[in-house]
Amino acid sequence: MADWTIGAGSGLRPYRSPFGSPILREFQASTCASTATIRMGAVVTLNTLVSTGVGGRIVLGPSSGGGGGNLLEVGITSLLGVAMSDDTSAGTSSGASATKVIVAMADPVIEFIGFQTNGVCASSLIGTNKALRFDTTNRIHVIDSTNSTAALAAVKITDIPSYALGDTNGPVVFKFLSSNYAL
Numbered sequence: 130m131a132d133w134t135i136g137a138g139s140g141l142r143p144y145r146s147p148f149g150s151p152i153l154r155e156f157q158a159s160t161c162a163s164t165a166t167i168r169m170g171a172v173v174t175l176n177t178l179v180s181t182g183v184g185g186r187i188v189l190g191p192s193s194g195g196g197g198g199n200l201l202e203v204g205i206t207s208l209l210g211v212a213m214s215d216d217t218s219a220g221t222s223s224g225a226s227a228t229k230v231i232v233a234m235a236d237p238v239i240e241f242i243g244f245q246t247n248g249v250c251a252s253s254l255i256g257t258n259k260a261l262r263f264d265t266t267n268r269i270h271v272i273d274s275t276n277s278t279a280a281l282a283a284v285k286i287t288d289i290p291s292y293a294l295g296d297t298n299g300p301v302v303f304k305f306l307s308s309n310y311a312l
Contacts, residue, residue, distance in 0.1 A: 133298040135244050140170010140269035141211045143233045144242035144302050151233040156209070158216040158228045159186035167216040167230050168268045170243075172261060175207040187230060190270065192263035200273060201261040201283045208305060210235040235305040240287055242302050248274025250289045250299040258282035258306065272301055282306060 143151035158167055159176040167173055172190035187209060190201050213231040233239070246262065248254075254274075260281040262273040272284065284303040293299035 131296045131299070133244060133293075133296060133300070135246065135264065135267060135269075135271060135298055137168075137267045137269065138170075139244045139267065139271070140168065141172065141241050141243040142170060142213075143211070143239060145240040146236075147238055151239050152236050153213065154209075154232050154234055155229045156185065156187040156232055158218060158230050159188045166218065167212045169212050169215050170269045171212050171263075172201060172270045173209050173212050173230070173232055175209060177207050187232065190261075190263070200281055201263070201270065208235055210305075211241060237304065237307055240302050240304055241284075242290075242300050243270065243272055244298060245272040245274040245301050246298060248297070250293045250296050250301060252289060252294070254286045254301060255288060256286065258285050259303075260284075272303065 146152075156173075167187065167189050173187045174190050176186040176188045190208065192201055210232045213233050214229075216228045216230050218228045233241070235241075245259070246264075260273040260278070261270045261283045263269075264271050272286070284305055286301050286303050288302035290300055290302065293301075
């Protein structure tokens with residue numbers, strides 16, 4: 130039984146796809162404060178406040194849900210997927226960011242893998258819905274294993290890698306709940 134250490138490189142990423150690889154698209158990063166720049170492995174959404182730009186601009190997934198507990202905001206319908214590259218701009222609130230970010234789209238058939246917090250990887254997790262939490266220290270999203278409130282759920286756990294069974298804070302395989310897709 131291992132205890133996994135979650136760090137900046139522990140962000141979400143595609144795991145399985147019936148297409149052989151995830152669906153990848155490129156989007157323009159929206160302007161933002163430097164503390165809100167997009168990092169690889171973070172959930173991204175369409176910027177619903179700015180409609181300019183070809184194909185829309187993207188922002189870091191809002192995390193004000195759950196009474197300020199940094200949970201991915203509930204009820205969003207603008208979720209696109211997971212960033213596969215960093216927004217390399219320094220963050221600016223004036224003018225458009227020229228940075229393009231590659232996104233693994235949250236298609237209903239594509240599974241992702243990410244780390245859970247404060248929980249043991251057990252087969253009993255398979256089929257449960259969990260919340261996503263933004264880890265402000267590492268600037269990544271993680272599965273919040275302690276929050277099982279149905280109204281705050283953003284993902285459904287579909288599998289546990291065999292090498293992680295019984296481990297604490299280990300990786301879990303999941304799909305995004307379809308009610309949040311912007312597709």
